[in-house]
Amino acid sequence: MAISVRGVRAGSTLQICASTGKTQKRERVRPPIFISTNPSHINLVHLRELFSSCNISCHRFPNLNPDGRVEVVDISKLRIALSHSSVVVSVFCKPEFSYGDPPTDGSTIRRLGFVFGQLFERATPVTESNGRLVGFGRAVSDNGLTASIYDVMVVPSLRGLGIGQMIVKKIIRLLTSRGIYDIAALCTEKQRLFFKACGFGDDILGSTTMMYTRTASNYNSKGEQTIKSAGRMLLLVPPSIEPPFSS
Template sequence: MAVVGSVHGGYLSSKLQTLPPVKILNTQKRSIHHRRPPTPPIFISTNLSHVNPIHLRDLYSSCNHSCHRFPNIFPDGRVEPVDVAKLRIALSHSSVVVSVFARPSLPENLNTGGDWYRKMIPLTPFSGELVGFGRAVSDNGLTASIYDVVVIPSLQGRGIGRMILQRIVRLLTNKGIYDIAALCSDEEMEFFKACGFGDDILGSTTMMYSRSGNDDDDMVKSAGRKLLMVPPLKLQRKINH
């Protein structure tokens, strides 16, 4: 009969102490070590009115996530917080928003005496803390693009990001939209691949507007989050001469 538990060696008989270690216990320890932490109670909402732009800005900041392709970066490596006014406009024009709420961390003086305070108040978007978010922009007929899928660092690796992405895809496909793209960085590619995204079967690639296709036009160069208009090459030659 196998016994699961830990016993001090001094309490075992001499015969048992001489037995070699059981390898299966090491396997169990490894599986326990790599086991995903449990997901805390969460509330998932697709209601835009449940999203507070200020709280969303703070969530982006805690994840060091910027909605800009060329963000201003502080000396410590943190990105500049997104402008709340622009974020509010972006939310109002998003076709799908998915927000995730969890119970907020309580002050130490409220943790004494058990978890009764948390149990008394039901988890809702108004009593919970915004810990995850994602959105999609779509023409609501043919195509859609997914942006800004984030989860607070303390709860990453627990499947919340996958839930957000699955909910976004489900809402889009329920509308008959299957041409769904995700603009992501190299660090985010593995996450999207694990959620069913991959290279375009048509072989297309993302191209960004830069106005540099014709030397007669002004070219756009990035300088932090700002875009600078650079004179065309022909005009530069005239200026130099």
């Protein structure tokens, strides 16, 4: 299933007027996009590039480069993850709108060299074939009772235009159409406001997420730490052995 969404006004940014020096609001226009729920529309190489451009990793403990960028996603594991995802939503946009703000006036259009032939090309509907992958999200479910949402992302240049919320709402719509209403989203503290805007909140039952750490306790009876992190792995470190006799 796929739908096309025409460009609409979706927000505003602040800019300084050169003549008056005053701050003015400039309308941001969301470019035409194409939303698909067909996994076959996703090119794994392009999806891996989207992960990189958003600096998002599939791992909870990703390895970081010296500049703070996460490691490149393993494309073979990405393929497996997609094949076992119950819902996959991808968003496509014309390549000329993928980076930076879209044109907002005629002078900008002329400066960018948009001639009539190019304008006609841009007027054609966006598809997975002529568009660039700019947004993504997926859900894992037992297809009967519960589901969890993961990897919601939008290319940085198009954030703040409501595309991320469209992805989440599309996922929820598909899940609830199957009778699944117990839907969770594992998110960081920075992502809480985003998911709250999408209708998520604290669990009314007061439950909290607990993660398996491979051991009952991270410390021994002497207060010594027995678990150390090594990249994405948690290693069990034996406690130091003291000599039985002291001189």
